Amino acid sequence: MxxxxxxxxxxxxxxxxxxxxxxxxxxxxxxxxxxxxxxxxxxxxxxxxxxxxxxxxxxxxxxxxxxxxxxxxxxxxxxxxxxxxxxxxxxxxxxxxxxxxxxxxxxxxxxxxxxxxxxxxxxxxxxxxxxxxxxxxxxxxxxxxxxxxxxxxxxxxxxxxxxxxxxxxxxxxxxxxxxxxxxxxxxxxxxxxxxxxxxxxxxxxxxxxxxVARRNAISETITHRVHLVSTDHKRHLLLHLLKESKLSQVLVFVGTKFGASRLATWLERQGVNADAIHGDKSQQQRTETLEAFKSGALQVLVATDVAARGLDIDDLPHVINYELPHVAEDYVHRIGRTGRAGKKGDATSLASPEEKFRLTDIEKLIKLKIEQVEVPGFDPGAAVKSEERGVRHGHLRERESRGVHGPRAAVKLPTPALRVPTVAADGFDFSKPYAPKTQPGADAATETVPRRPLRPVAALLGGLGKK
Incomplete structure (x- = not known):
């Protein structure tokens, strides 16, 4: 027709x-x-x-x-x-x-x-x-x-x-x-x-x-895969996929606005042309970022689910779920950005061990077993490289050097500081309560300091009022 x-x-x-x-x-x-x-x-x-x-x-x-x-x-x-x-x-x-x-x-x-x-x-x-x-x-x-x-x-x-x-x-x-x-x-x-x-x-x-399609149906032209990886390795695996596979025009989904901005900033520091789009950005910023991505000037667009149904990009080749969605239906909406109108698309997910139950829910929903592909060096059981841990893991190395149950050798306690004298050169003793100095020849017991007369305070302010 x-x-x-x-x-x-x-x-x-x-x-x-x-x-x-x-x-x-x-x-x-x-x-x-x-x-x-x-x-x-x-x-x-x-x-x-x-x-x-x-x-x-x-x-x-x-x-x-x-x-x-x-x-x-x-x-x-x-x-x-x-x-x-x-x-x-x-x-x-x-x-x-x-x-x-x-x-x-x-x-x-x-x-x-x-x-x-x-x-x-x-x-x-x-x-x-x-x-x-x-x-x-x-x-x-x-x-x-x-x-x-x-x-x-x-x-x-x-x-x-x-x-x-x-x-x-x-x-x-x-x-x-x-x-x-x-x-x-x-x-x-x-x-x-x-x-x-x-x-x-x-x-x-x-x-x-x-x-025209059953509920939560997915396009048959989309290739699905999932990489199981620890949370600490996710961003490095993403960078590895972008550079090794030379991916261009990639839409990356994360769960939060803060996470989107943080990931886009980190990718920029690694030499990847990336930007984020989410609800906290102004409409002008979102429009400019989206136009740059559509034109190919921007390689990676990091987005939250606010963009899962609002983006219409011709021939978008790649969608990556950096974090699996909390609701399984959102997976369908996310990957629906690629493989549109009968064209081929690629949907990749990065799943940590903590997200396996979400992966199970998605597979039940779409009635498809997603292929699990292992990337050498990024399996979930791999230890985090020392250069990737940075300063935030320094306390772990210190703990390992001490041993599990405490320090291996006796710890020398710091010597106490020298006692500071409490009596000044003029004879004033700082350790005693302060007392006003009396004039020579005056009786300290009878001497009083003249005081100003008390002013009346209104009853509403806590005073006693007129008597």
């Missing part, structure tokens, strides 16, 4: 062909005709299956009747709302909208947090038919009264399971309550938990179920 067989407008077909696409993917073949009929859709598809074009193309065709070149904002109200969980995914979807609407006069905008809200308000006031947004920033615009949902005809919820993981479901429900009841709704999710099913029941009306 070709795109011409799906009933799309000539303007859309022209944009699709210029983008280099000729044959639709399975989810596009199923979704486009159903969406064109105006039916609700509940789609189950893994990342990299082409689902973005599956809902973007028919959405543009349904809104084409409203296309206008008029500069008046009144001619460009919000008619389609696309919600995405992360900034990167929102930007990716918006890029697709701009690509496919090249020859259709429909306006679109992408709004997300982490950047100044004023330019986004200005764009919305100019009029935009299609709004691609993250839930939190969209609600900020609702409070600013810069967006109206009165004429929304289509709602798309992309990566619904990721929305659930990130705690956006309450925000989604708030947004749903503001939308017109008469609308077309599309929900796409890689997995369908009970919470997602409840959301679908509240959002969709007699939805058509589209599923």
């Amino acid at each position: 070709k795109f011409e067989d799906l009933g799309l407008l000539p303007e859309l077909l022209r944009a699709v062909h210029e983008a280099g696409y000729t044959t639709p993917t399975p989810i596009q073949t199923q979704a486009i005709p159903i969406v064109l009929q105006g039916l609700d859709v509940m789609g189950g598809a893994q990342t990299g299956t082409g689902k973005t074009a599956g809902f973007t193309l028919p959405l543009l065709q349904r809104l084409a009747r409203h296309a206008s070149t008029s500069p008046s904002p009144a001619r460009h109200p919000v008619r389609a709302l696309i919600l995405a969980p992360t900034r990167e995914l929102a930007m990716q979807v918006h890029d697709s909208v701009k690509t496919y609407s090249k020859y259709v006069p429909l306006r679109s905008v992408c709004i997300y947090g982490g950047v100044d809200i004023k330019p986004q308000i200005a764009e919305l006031r100019e009029g935009r038919e299609i709004v691609v947004a993250t839930p939190g920033r969209l609600l900020d615009h609702v409070e600013q009264k810069s967006v109206s949902f009165a004429q929304v005809e289509v709602l798309v919820l992309d990566e619904a399971d990721r929305m659930l993981d990130m705690g956006f479901i309450p925000d989604i429900k708030r947004i749903l309550a503001m939308l017109p009841k008469a609308r077309q709704s599309l929900l796409f999710s890689a997995t369908f938990s009970d919470e997602i099913k409840k959301l679908a029941d509240a959002m969709l009306k007699n939805p058509q179920l589209i599923e």
Whole structure:
């Protein structure tokens, strides 16, 4: 089947062909005709299956009747709302909208947090038919009264399971309550938990179920392997793999923001062109880093799971799990960055003995025994090299030299310091309590130091008040 067989407008077909696409993917073949009929859709598809074009193309065709070149904002109200969980995914979807609407006069905008809200308000006031947004920033615009949902005809919820993981479901429900009841709704999710099913029941009306792969399925074009290695050896093994295999454009996943920054800094010191991307960086920093990685100027991108579903990189060859994810499903999302659209990919994991139970959970989930490959010199039982231990292990060598149960020879205690005299040259004894010096001839017992009269203190401040 070709795109011409799906009933799309000539303007859309022209944009699709210029983008280099000729044959639709399975989810596009199923979704486009159903969406064109105006039916609700509940789609189950893994990342990299082409689902973005599956809902973007028919959405543009349904809104084409409203296309206008008029500069008046009144001619460009919000008619389609696309919600995405992360900034990167929102930007990716918006890029697709701009690509496919090249020859259709429909306006679109992408709004997300982490950047100044004023330019986004200005764009919305100019009029935009299609709004691609993250839930939190969209609600900020609702409070600013810069967006109206009165004429929304289509709602798309992309990566619904990721929305659930990130705690956006309450925000989604708030947004749903503001939308017109008469609308077309599309929900796409890689997995369908009970919470997602409840959301679908509240959002969709007699939805058509589209599923192109079983739950938590992985691409057959991806090669999986795992290297068992001690935690102390992980970064050195990573460096060994990068240099010995001469890997280029490698996406490395770690568990924490601090760990991502620390690993990227260490790789830079070892002569590897690397940088980190995570939630603590500004949107401008994240965008610049991602663009450098996509262009090939950056060899290694170290990322947290915030990027597991938001990155769309053509022909990404390698994904490395520096740390195995705590949740087995995240393994599927991580490696989904490679082997996209039927292309070959490589997924490598570094697992310490403490992470073996996570590896077992992943293998059960994907129903695949991952090949364990031993790298000479990096097996988990190998002792840590002395030059790699550094100063932080110096106390271990000192302990070994003393023996397990204490020092082998008698330890000479330090000699006590010399006693400092307590009587000064003028006869003052520092060891005795201080007493004021009396004048010659005065009676020390009767001499008193004149004191200032006590000032009255208010009762509220602890005083006795007036008497």
